[in-house]
Amino acid sequence: MTTKWIHNFEELATTENRKLALNIAEAGLDAINTEKIIRASVKLDGNILSVQSAQFDLSKFKRIKVIGFGKASCEAAHALEQVMGPKINEGVVIGLNAIKCDYIETFAGSHPKPSFVNIAAGRKIFEIGSGSTADDLVIVIVSGGGSSLLCWPESECDQEIKLYDKFIDRGENIIELNTVRKHISHLKGGGLAKLLYPATVVGLIFSDVAGDHFEDVASGPTYKDSSTIADAEKIIQKYNLGAFELVETTKDDMYFKNVTNFVLVSNHTALAAMKKQAEDSGFAVEIISSELFDETGIALRKMFEKKKPGTVVLAGGETLVVGDKTGGSGGRCLFMGINALDLVGDDSVFIPLASDGIDNSPAAGVVVDRETAAQAKSLSLDKADYIRRFDSYEFFEKTGGVISTGPTNANVSDLMILLTQK
Secondary structure (H helix, E strand, O other): OOOOOOOOHHHHOOOHHHHHHHHHHHHHHHHOOHHHHHHHHEEEEOOEEEEOOEEEEHHHOOEEEEEEEOOOHHHHHHHHHHHHHHHOOEEEEEEOOOOOOOOOEEEEOOOOOOOHHHHHHHHHHHHHHHOOOOOEEEEEEEEOOHHHHOOOOHHHHHHHHHHHHHHHOOOOOHHHHHHHHHOOOOOOOOHHHHHHOOOEEEEEEEOOOOOOOHHHHHHOOOOOOOOOHHHHHHHHHHOOOOOOOOOOOOOOHHHHOOEEEEEEEOHHHHHHHHHHHHHHOOOEEEEEEEEEOOEHHHHHHHHHOOOOOOEEEEEEEOOEOOOOOOOOOOOHHHHHHHHOOOOOOOOEEEEEEEOOOOOOOOOOEEOEOHHHHHHHHHOOOOHHHHHHOOOHHHHHHHHOOEEOOOOOOOOOOEEEEEEEOO
16 A cells, blocks of 8 residues: 555564554555545536436526535635536635635635634625525535534624533534534524525535534534534533523524535444455454544543454544643544553554544544553553643654654544554
8 A cells, every 4th residue: 555644654563463553554544535536426427417316407507606614615616617617606615724726715724723813704704605595506515623614693703602612612513512512503403504595505424423413513504403502501510601692593594495415424434444455464353433532531441451462443523631731732643552452462463543643632543452561561651641741642653653744634533443463
């Protein structure tokens, strides 16, 4: 396999086990490549636009607009322009890295908390959307990170910052967090679909939410929301989050009758590709979960209890880390990695990997095996101290296990690989 995603692949692949595990990680990242996903899912033949198995006759529309938000949105917008070209009349998307497009304006916003750039992009999205008519086709690119990147009006952004700061201290359950987000927003929780009505809306969903909770990707701007203000209030009270100005999400089916959402990619896509790579390398494979939301220690136990010679154990999800200190670096994956050090043994390699390439640090993930443990011992590193300080990035920088990809412009939750040699 050509190594494209992991920049320091050769540096890390110091044993056969490591090389095999890194190749599995590469397969997962390659399968969720945003540009490839668009090319495979969206095609244009004359005036007929095909999205997966559905078709739309562009000659029936006076204007074609593109709106997007999330970590994959700029890359997806650029790829969409390669397919549709001047058929696109106008558009605006916000991601983490602006990519120059010919017909679509792109913004580089902030994540995980919104900034003035997010507000500026949100204003433009609102302006484009609010002028939509029955003669318009609006393509909406929805991807992970969109809950922070899509932010309008300004009052929502202020509340979003407060909500994130409060919620992250109590352990982040993305479903609960997004439920509250839907009820402080005019665009999330189906609000964008209402704004765009009566236009024909095509949602292109790049899911970062573990499992099949697609209505929670970017807090569901194009999905009818089943939660209520009362549900949001219960979560706010449960975690003692403080006071928020809540709004009810739209429940009228009318606003969704012209909306078709297409899930183009999720962590199932990555897990399937990783499974195939592992099987092609001669391993038995067990996927224990696509929605591993457990606390770090419980998630590790679930993976390592399935450890067997000649087997690769795979999982996708976002483990729960409750922090009581600030100042360290390294996110869920690196924290999982440092806590796995005593579990890997002599015959295994464990890789926890953030599919967006950014695990609250310059690292995408880490390689953990007996070499890591030996290096930590030779440097007299106190693993427990790094865990207490939530500073796993510094620990793996010293032991040499950091996986470097840079931003992948994709996001399908975290991916975990436990490979045990025969």
